[in-house]
Amino acid sequence: MISLVAFIGALELGFGYALMALGLFISFRILDIADLTVDSSFTTGAAVCAVVTVAGHPFLALICAMIAGVLAGGITAFLHTKMKIQAILAGILSMTGLYSINLRIMSGKPNISLARVDTIFTLGDEVFGKQYSALIITFIIALIMGAFIIFFLGTRLGRSVRATGDNEIMVRSSSINSNMTKTIGICIANMLVALSGAIICQSQKFVDIKMGIGVVVIGLASIITGEVIFGKKSIKRHVIAVILGSVVYRIIIAFVLNFGINQSDLKLLSAVIVGIAISYPTIKNSLKGGRRRA
Amino acid sequence: MLKIENVKKTFGKGTINEKTAIDGINLHLEKGDFVTVIGGNGAGKSTLFGAIAGSFICDEGNIILDNEDITFQKEYKRARYIGRLFQDPLWGTAPNMTIEENLSLAMKGGAISLRYGIRKKEVELFKEKLSLLGLGLEDRLKTKVGLLSGGQRQAVTLLMSTIVTPKLLLLDEHTAALDPGTADKVLDITKKIVSENNITTMMITHNIDSALRLGNRTIMMNNGKIVMDLKGKERDEMTTEKIIEMFGVKTDRMVLKQ
Ligand SMILES: Nc1ncnc2c1ncn2[C@@H]1O[C@H](COP(=O)(O)OP(=O)(O)O)[C@@H](O)[C@H]1O
Ligand SMILES: [Mg+2]
Numbered sequence: 001m002i003s004l005v006a007f008i009g010a011l012e013l014g015f016g017y018a019l020m021a022l023g024l025f026i027s028f029r030i031l032d033i034a035d036l037t038v039d040s041s042f043t044t045g046a047a048v049c050a051v052v053t054v055a056g057h058p059f060l061a062l063i064c065a066m067i068a069g070v071l072a073g074g075i076t077a078f079l080h081t082k083m084k085i086q087a088i089l090a091g092i093l094s095m096t097g098l099y100s101i102n103l104r105i106m107s108g109k110p111n112i113s114l115a116r117v118d119t120i121f122t123l124g125d126e127v128f129g130k131q132y133s134a135l136i137i138t139f140i141i142a143l144i145m146g147a148f149i150i151f152f153l154g155t156r157l158g159r160s161v162r163a164t165g166d167n168e169i170m171v172r173s174s175s176i177n178s179n180m181t182k183t184i185g186i187c188i189a190n191m192l193v194a195l196s197g198a199i200i201c202q203s204q205k206f207v208d209i210k211m212g213i214g215v216v217v218i219g220l221a222s223i224i225t226g227e228v229i230f231g232k233k234s235i236k237r238h239v240i241a242v243i244l245g246s247v248v249y250r251i252i253i254a255f256v257l258n259f260g261i262n263q264s265d266l267k268l269l270s271a272v273i274v275g276i277a278i279s280y281p282t283i284k285n286s287l288k289g290g291r292r293r294a
Numbered sequence: 295m296l297k298i299e300n301v302k303k304t305f306g307k308g309t310i311n312e313k314t315a316i317d318g319i320n321l322h323l324e325k326g327d328f329v330t331v332i333g334g335n336g337a338g339k340s341t342l343f344g345a346i347a348g349s350f351i352c353d354e355g356n357i358i359l360d361n362e363d364i365t366f367q368k369e370y371k372r373a374r375y376i377g378r379l380f381q382d383p384l385w386g387t388a389p390n391m392t393i394e395e396n397l398s399l400a401m402k403g404g405a406i407s408l409r410y411g412i413r414k415k416e417v418e419l420f421k422e423k424l425s426l427l428g429l430g431l432e433d434r435l436k437t438k439v440g441l442l443s444g445g446q447r448q449a450v451t452l453l454m455s456t457i458v459t460p461k462l463l464l465l466d467e468h469t470a471a472l473d474p475g476t477a478d479k480v481l482d483i484t485k486k487i488v489s490e491n492n493i494t495t496m497m498i499t500h501n502i503d504s505a506l507r508l509g510n511r512t513i514m515m516n517n518g519k520i521v522m523d524l525k526g527k528e529r530d531e532m533t534t535e536k537i538i539e540m541f542g543v544k545t546d547r548m549v550l551k552q
Binding site for chain 2: 173175
């Protein structure tokens with residue numbers, strides 16, 4: 001078993017990273033685009049947040065992080081829609097370029113500590129009490145963003161974005177401007193990812209230039225976990241599943257760590273889980289085929 | 295209404311695969327015309343539709359619709375007043391979205407609107423239009439389109455293309471992938487919608503019989519050119535047999551009368 005503190009910690013992380021998973025949900029599931037910008041835009045959000053928080057504006061820091069995320073997504077979207085670069089490569093280009101930009105934002109330092117400044121969490125401690133404030137704050141933000149996504153995808157514009165990912169051929173010959181819908185989707189996705197980075201940065205009071213490495217895989221693991229456990233019948237259901245998937249994923253990780261698995265082996269574990277989950281249908285089929293041949 | 299002037303399109307210019315798909319097409323349509331288009335595989339029929347709808351910019355020539363030069367207009371902008379259906383029923387609708395969500399995408403205005411949900415008035419309109427199809431879809435507004443049959447999907451696509459009356463409707467063998475019974479049904483619905491709204495229509499078909507029976511004008515294409523243009527009395531007197539004889543269509547699937 002894990003301690004209550006570890007459990008609450010897992011929930012906090014789960015809701016914090018849920019925003020990132022929601023971002024990936026928009027790009028990977030709704031738009032059906034493998035956007036790898038995320039590994040860097042997560043850090044961009046955290047870095048911008050750290051700088052503004054240190055300057056004494058913890059709330060403004062979150063807004064700035066979101067704007068930075070939109071810009072990061074905007075670059076990828078521009079490369080993909082206007083320059084006609086494959087989505088995956090466009091994302092890799094942005095991700096690579098953003099690494100340098102992130103370092104610049106952090107004035108060349110590989111990490112920044114927020115140990116002695118106010119964050120939304122230290123301010124929250126006074127309102128909600130020390131033990132649960134981080135959980136309450138991350139939960140509320142995840143709730144707001146989840147509601148925002150459900151709302152957005154139900155608007156006319158959101159439906160156009162969904163159609164773009166659902167049937168590219170249809171959209172190409174329709175009055176939907178797919179360059180615009182893709183751009184909006186990718187920008188919102190990275191806005192959420194950057195906000196997630198900002199929240200994690202403030203809650204851990206620390207930003208590291210490498211903190212975004214592998215978040216794509218963590219996000220996918222969360223999405224798949226959520227889909228398997230909670231289903232994806234409707235948009236509402238799917239969004240809730242992604243948020244809860246992120247939480248469940250963190251609880252699983254907390255248990256795994258408790259078993260004595262090395263922190264540094266976690267990424268391998270996540271990658272293996274995602275690999276198996278995604279290839280599950282193929283593996284099942286080939287097993288069936290193998291049996292028939294035998 | 296529609297003026298196509300000397301339009302040319304060559305694919306793969308300068309490569310060994312160079313192919314002039316349409317080669318100097320001239321065509322004038324009057325408002326309310328229903329033109330059927332026939333011609334063998336690779337004759338350039340779909341490419342002609344692509345040129346009109348803006349899937350690509352033509353190498354030469356001009357396209358004028360309703361006194362507006364749309365030669366260089368983007369495809370999604372033309373789609374506001376040009377409806378288009380393809381052979382594949384999977385092409386025209388978003389499978390993971392419901393019937394009403396799909397139809398809502400076809401409504402005019404508010405493409406970037408942030409209004410949540412679909413207006414009651416629109417839902418009423420969808421129900422009314424769907425009931426005219428006679429497929430019982432008016433009670434299934436919240437059904438995902440992916441669960442419908444090919445014929446049902448094609449009917450929904452047709453509705454999406456015409457719910458805001460288009461200036462021009464392009465039908466590219468839109469019943470060819472359906473079983474004969476369903477194809478007839480979708481064709482009947484097409485005729486009804488087109489005549490009730492007096493929509494200027496072009497329809498590609500490989501069925502010469504129905505090409506001569508439907509509409510008021512028939513053109514035949516070959517090698518990127520219009521090789522026959524039938525209207526009025528001349529058309530009334532034309533028969534499938536004569537066309538086959540004149541153009542020596544032999545093994546082509548055009549001779550299939552179904
Ligand atoms: N996008 C394309 N790229 C290259 N060649 C094409 C393309 N579209 C059509 N073609 C070629 O142009 C010719 C006309 O094709 P198409 O208009 O589809 O004929 P039809 O619809 O009459 O069967 C064919 O030889 C076809 O191979
Ligand atoms: Mg064709």
